[in-house]
Amino acid sequence: MTVHLIPITFDQQGTRQTIVPVLLKDEHRLILVDCGYPGFLPLLEDAARERGLSLDDLTHVIVTHHDMDHMGALAELKRAYPSVEIIAHELDEPHIAGRQKSLRLEQAESLHERLPEERKPQAESFIAFLRSIEPASVDRIVADGEVLPWCGGLEIVHTPGHMPGHISIYVQSAGIMLAADAVVIEEDGKLGIANPEFTMDRRAAAASIERLSRYAIHQLICYHGGLYEGDAGAGLRELLRNERGESE
Template identity: 60%
Template sequence: MNHCHLLHIEFEYDGHKQIITPVLLQDEQDLILVDCGYPNFIPLLEKAALQNGIAFDLLTKVIVTHHDMDHIGSLAELKRKYPQIEVIAHEREVPYIEGTKKSLRLEQAESTYDALPDEAKPQAEQFIQFLASIETVSVERAVSNDERLPWCGGIDIVHTPGHMPGHISLYLSSSKTLIAGDAVVMEEGKLNIANPQYALDLDEAVRSVHRLLSCDIERLICYHGGLFPGDAKKALLELARKYER
């Protein structure tokens, strides 16, 4: 029994309706959450799990694709409420999640602050304060590219840097499913690079799209956009070519 459950979480952020799609992976021994939303999202995660017939107190692990606020915002709170969970992330992300290095997104926001017009600075200050408030948490297991985790029929780590240096996607060969994280997003039915203007290395992000093409993909799940409805490999190839023009 290996199941992949998409958690459709709808909410309002900064005055706009948003949707994210964390994923629950389940087998006979483990219940694994992939990414966990903004701070205070535990009730939304628990409700979405129950809608899939799953009790969240069975959670054993959380795999973090990267340390952006909408992916680790509830991680420390989850660890307090469910202390049995093991936190897993790429080795390059560990110091940012644990707080031994400053968040790269916080560094990015701080570095652009002085160039902003005065009228934009109050909102930027609020954003910087919010990023600085994200709680840190210990990572129990650091992973690397091409590593295979033994749960849920095998979870292959695909290092997909660009959006963040330690960003990972997950490939489930048993169901030919790719969990992309923010390596790609779905916008109006099409794939795109996630917020290309904020990618820490856009060229690397495009190379990561090529890396995803090495997987035999039948289902593609984007954190922003959910399940891609069309031919995922064809769409990834078109996206890569778009940025090569």
């Protein structure tokens, strides 16, 4: 089993940003965890090719939650590779499939009403972008604690807070935690809460950090920041202390 980080760097509103989807490969499967913004399929294909991989071999896509930078390219990816099986948590599936409105869109629309007039045009542009995200059908629904028997065992770890249906993935055979947006790596190299002002439930996010800290993590990989350089358990416990201190 091999784990391939495929960082994709891009410009967004004049700011250089990077996201880090992950490819997991064993003898029979190639699994992509999250797929970036709309239009990112060529970037994913190029990033895979640079690592000697081809999305022609892709068997599964695991979507950790339905934010636009995690599922934006999902529909185009499914069209290009129709045999790929899409996997998501049971709470997120209705939003990914488009049967329920995006929670991020609901949040943005609610916030828009409280903004000063000069900030509303930018917010309206963001709302329009969220409305343009194309849904995609989910082929397999997973629940907390389920272990997918691939790549040495992929444990589904429900880590709500950022969104209710957010999941992390623990690669059991290697002690690797794919944390998605449960935590991020800040510019100073420390762990932080992903977009704390947009986190749906801050208390749930803290509980998810505590849960992650109980795992034996050899490597911690964040969607924003990539591979954490340090003791993952210690870093998570420090973040938890800071987070609980701020909420008191």
